[in-house]
Amino acid sequence: MTAPAADAPDRKADIDAFARRHKFRWTEALPWAAAIACYFTFENYHALGAQIFATILFALSLDLLIGYAGIITLGHAAFFGVGAYAAGIMAANGFHEPLSGLVIAALAAGIAGFASGAIVLRTSGLTLLMQTLVVAALLQELANKWTSVTGGSDGLLGMKIDPVFGVFRFDLFGNTAYIYCLAVLFLGWLAARNLICSPFGRSLTGIRENAARMRAIGAPVERRKIIIYTISAALAGVSGALIAQTTALVGLGALSLGRSGELLIMLIIGGIGRLYGAFIGVPLYMIAQDRFAAVDPVFWYFWIGLFMIFDGVFARGGALGVIARRRGGSPPQ
């Protein structure tokens, strides 16, 4: 952007705004306050809450790719699944400690992300979409075939998870699961927030907006894409491990196209590239699903479908996009 000299004061305001945008705002504490309040007000919904937190982390990892790096994928469940199976297979084979399970899951999913990213990230658009979809489909087929390790279509059973820190047992009511998932989500969010505010994060946005120009100024575009893909995969893996550990099971659905697609829908509903889209879209979708499914399970698809059409046509940019437009605010960062 080249601004004429006459606009200098404006420009200073811009620079100030730019410097401020990475500072914590009080609104950013809202989701966490709400989550803690919900612990006490909705004590019968802790199991659902835990799954929502884990899914928010998953959606956050997808937002890093789509919203910040402009990498559109339909196979993000691959890494969720790798993480879930890694944590699950460990826990089913005598290694019951949960925190190390998360670390292993992050490593396994990160490696899968790095390896597949190195292959598929050379393409873009529909081709990239298909490549990511195919990677997930291949892994799902592998999990289906390799029944001795994964349990195949019956799912991985017999997982045992030790109490967190040796104290907090995963209970029937989901109390431990709620706090555990919330804490991990908080750490994941901190990491993601730091990442996108860093120069590395800003360069990703540059790649999204104009990869050719980024190349021209000497940014190693391909390498940065692979790095963010790996990081995102690791986060998705942690999310998968959270679900696996708190439910004590992993099924083939963890790797399915359905899971990737549903996640994408949740994120689009919330708003992409705004860091908080996941915090709005995921609870909205999952709570609506829970409620609709209780009232009219058969036609849940019909109503959510109508909502999505309406959302896609009239509420472009998701919930946060609408809010930003109403306030005359900015496009995604």
Place this chain on the structure above:
Amino acid sequence: MFSAKISGILLGAAAMLGFTAGACAQTVKIGIISSYSGFLSQAADEMEKGINLHIKEYEKTLPAGVKLEVVRRDDGSNPETGKRVAQELITRDRVQLLFGIVSSPVAAAVAPLTAEAKVPLVITNAAGAGITRISPYVVRTSFTLWQEAVPLGQWAAKQGWKTAFTAVSDFLPGHDAEGAFTKGYTDGGGKIAGAVRFPPANPDFAPFVQRIKDAKPDVAFLWVPAGAQATGMLKAARDLGLREAGTKIVSTQDLAPDEELPNIGDIGAGLITAGTYSTYGERPANKAFLAAWEKEYQGKAIPDFLSAHGWDGMTMVFDMIRATNGKFTGDEALKFFTTWKTDNSPRGSIAIDPATRDIVQDIYIRRHEMKDGKLVTVEFDSIKQVKDPWKELNPPK
């Protein structure tokens, strides 16, 4: 961690509420878990209709003052969701019994909870043989694939059919069916000429049928999930003239459930299946069941084995409620279930095997044929009171 104390208190309080509810209330609360949405919704619909019909017909026969409350939750054909809704039914809705479940992975996910909460689970479909071993609180009124396919294999060998070809969907129920048929057939002296497994989501069956046809076996054992896949499989078999080439086609009842028969039409003629229930069964209890069904659904739906299994599950639960006057703990209910039997099921005589908590029932060998332009089922042979062979072949460790 401030939450530790609170969670401890909550846990204690909820546990007290949850597990004493049965002793003080005249309301019997049952949580039904089923796959109302997702790829199993068709099966869930059949099962649901059987369950609802029984409740409607017999609710008035419950002891005076006992009120039945049913909470229905959708597992979306997904084990994680299934586990969560089971958790919620136990802790939030405080149900005294869990009931239903179409999908085996969901049942396997829910089963461990029943042991922790001491809430019995009555499975009315999920047929994975090992599920009843996961928790001592699981009772099943449906079937296992081994229960159907082993007798079918033995029967096929007895017909003097020398060679068989098995073709199944490549996921665990398919593997179960393949293993069970092969076991029964080879024990009876038959020889397996070939086996093929096809991807679970498979649009075209012709290549597999072609392979069977080229191998020229006496009998082909097919297994695919009920519904669109089953019809597709039979179509491919007809299109390629498998039967005309001299190969008999046998399967379990999944291939030709009653409500699919009009859809399958003449392509199903000549098919032989082993199963637990058919609307054409000539039993008085079945006649009564069908009459009630017709009154309720007025020709808009046809019951199948899932409906009968759901109905029978409810019969067992109602018998238990009557026996205990609606006051029971999880253990008392379980004790009643494990010795339950009836001669009045639409399927004939059924009983729960106390050792395995799985069902013991007659397996019918049925022929499907065209009669007055309609595909019908004729039960022409049966194997009496079959226990689940898988449990005998795989004794608990």
Place this chain on the structure above:
Amino acid sequence: MADFIPIAVSILFHGLAMAMVLYLISVGLSVTMGLMGFVNLAHGAFAMAGGYVLIILMKKQGWPYGLALAAAVVICMLASLVLERLLYRRLYGGDELDQVLMTMGLIFVSVGGATFLFGPVAQSLDPPAMLRGQIHILGRDFPTYRSFLILCGALLVTALWLGLERTRFGAQVRASVDNLRMAQTLGINTSKLFAIAFALGSGLAALGGGLGAELLSVGPTYALDNLVYCLIVVSVGGLGSIRGPFAAALLVGVTDTAFKYLAPELGAFFIYALTMAILLWRPRGLFGTAS
């Protein structure tokens, strides 16, 4: 080795039948994606609608096969025109992700709607008597319906090619795929063109859904079940092309059939690996023009 020829013949035959259905239900998607850059994931819903209309007209109204099929195509084309004007047009040139959301929403509605109207049971087609059974050619039996399907498919493909190569409309479509702005500058009414191309694509999908109901059975989740196959055909074939998806459908249909016959234990691995390999080799697909 004596078995080789009959095996090859049957693989080719069944592969061709599959390819024809795949092509019909995917070609419209390729055109809308290439022409309008629109990610229409709900394309399969039109194929499903075609299948349902055909089956319902035959079963409930007793219409003859040919007439019911033609009606199915016309009805689906009209319905797609309405949707195009009402929904799709608003998102032309918009954010891809909003398009994904909207069309996924359409799929969900189609799943819910079909379940409500026709129940969760998949419907099956009863082809007329003359299309049943087998025909005997060169000492081998071939299922009549599949032979008919291959014949129809071949005729349609030829008609489509000629239509796009020889007619004014075809020239306009090709011009718009190559360079939309230039086409507009030359006075082509692209809004009308889009609508017609969209309706045509949907009509072809409906035809594919109806003709192919014997292979891909018509149930509420049709659009979801076949989405991946459609996307594979379109991406491997290349966007905006008529020939591309045909080549891709042939490749997918025949090789998939071959692997199922010869190495079924590999299951679905092969088709995915093939897609991956082709897209790495030619990221724009075999005949891709638009990016």
